[in-house]
Amino acid sequence: MLKLRLLIVEDEKEQREMLSGFLHKEGYQVFSADSGPPALKLFEEKSFELALIDLKMPGMDGLELLSKLKKLSPDTQVIVMTAYGTIETAVAAMKEGAFHYVNKPIDLQELLINLKKAAETHTILAENRYLKEQLEGRFHDTTIIGQSKAIQEVLSTISRVAKMDTTVLILGESGTGKELVARAIHSLSPRSHKKFVAFSCSAIPESLLESELFGYERGAFTSANRRKEGRFEIADGGTLFLDEIGDVSFDMQIKLLRVLETQEFERLGGKESIKVDVRILTATNQDLLKKMQDKTFRDDLYYRLNVISIYLPPLRERRDDIMLLIDYFLKLYNAKLGKEIKGLTPPAKDILINYHWPGNVRELENVIERGVVLARGDVIDVNDLPEFRMPEQKADFPVELSLAEMEKRHIQRVLEKTKGSITKSAEMLGIHRNTLRLKMKEYGLAAE
Missing domain, CATH: 3.40.50.2300 (Response regulator)
Incomplete structure (x- = not known):
């Protein structure tokens, strides 16, 4: 060293x-x-x-x-x-x-x-600077945006695992950018000059999954009038990204495990063993540990896939990145649509910052694209945004309570939910940690 x-x-x-x-x-x-x-x-x-x-x-x-x-x-x-x-x-x-x-x-x-x-x-x-330079140089249309600690940790992990030819399991809700992370890993790897093949395991019926992944020989089934290469062959020498790996059936898991262990398989209807050199990256929005407990996901396959895991937090847990993402998508769709939208009105900005984003970054991108299309002037206003469905909240405070008492009870509930974490509670409440400490002192609350 x-x-x-x-x-x-x-x-x-x-x-x-x-x-x-x-x-x-x-x-x-x-x-x-x-x-x-x-x-x-x-x-x-x-x-x-x-x-x-x-x-x-x-x-x-x-x-x-x-x-x-x-x-x-x-x-x-x-x-x-x-x-x-x-x-x-x-x-x-x-x-x-x-x-x-x-x-x-x-x-x-x-x-x-x-x-x-x-x-x-x-x-x-240094790792993040190198990664940013490499990403900008190698693929301009796919950029990982964010300055939050969570995203900086993701970028750091990407730069470290990219050079190693190991499997990576990318975890996170839908719309958080799991494929973007997979592309970044491939782009920075020694395999970057070879193909990156992305395949969604939930996009096609289970009956066709084997033929899509491993290919088939002519005559393997009624409509198979020619030989077809599967995704593993197409990705030979490069990277195969299997999205929604949690949706794969138990029988298909056995076949995937064999390929991971031997880098060999047979086409559907074929007898010849085909050897490939492929790096496997996978992603899921499911809880694979729970699926293992329920006996719907194989332990041995999980440990094969989860040599390294990268967790992508939902957008609601990294609100510091929302304005950065908005600025990025504004520039992107201004260029694509020939518009010159300069920004958002303060009310529109407040809505987007405080919205809970169940669809994550993908939903935010769609909202900004819509806003750029519909905006009449050079800024996006509330009328240019879709009608957001806010999460239902139970009004379980008696109407006789004072505002101070309501605030005290709400802070107490948040502290209980975060198990006394000042940092997490402050993030949920949308206030600074010092402000939270002052309010806890004022109301006689203590972190557990």
Whole structure:
């Protein structure tokens, strides 16, 4: 494994040499500078994953150096060192992009922990940047949009599993973009120059599934007047994506398992064993663990498919991405339909942000396409949106309750539902975590 490159910028020679020696022994490739200008020169000559900067230095101080370093290398994670009396300055540095700060005198174990976390953050950012560049370069019409933590984790996993020729099970509700993830994995894999074949196991009758997947010989059945290749043969050398794998019958599961284990099969009506080299990606919106308990999905097939799993959260669980997706679809359908829609009116925007999106990203795309078509002016208004069916809610609060009491009871119910999670409760309530904590204190509520 390559050593992480670390730049130490400290004007005190004894402190600089102590840190350099310690971190070199801990496995880092350490460079050092006694002030801002030589540090910038090193940055221009080399690339660094990590930097450790003293805030108080003569000439160019740590804040100015931090700003210049982040412009040169946005992914470099910077930890600032500060004396006890300059915590405010350290907080200001974090606002400027520093990963974290440590107090002097330096607690070396605390420093190691922070450097490890900073290195992990750098790795994720670098992976996601690489993935984004590769996706934009290889297929412009399929883009994974999102800045939420959940989507960033998905992107990070894609970049890691793409190079490995292993099976991946993609989980998520309908419309969350499971095929998009499969295409991204294929596009970044060594098989990207070969075919990507997508097939929905629920799109055709069970009686035709075997012939569609494995092909058939002439005369295999009444209308088989010629030999036909199945999806496995078509995808040979590339990637086969089997969507809705949870809908496959028990008998077909046995045949799929054999192909996964041997990469061999016979066409329907044929005797010749055909060998293929195919990477298998699958997806489902069903609970396969429950189907295993119900004995409708084979354990051995599940473990074969689920070497790596990627979960795509529903759109209602990543509302931070809704406006990004809206902007993306506006640009897409403006270009396709020759329109110049600039955005949405505030009431229309509020509806889309607060809607529960049972159809997920696919439903949102359809809504924006409709809005672009129907908009009379250069913005989409409420009248251009479909009539949304909101989830039914029981009005189980007595009408005699005050608003404060109703709010208290609702917060209490949400806390119970999330098992006391402040973060999840705040997301469900649509408020900041600090606001929720204040209201819990006001109403005497405690997280379980």
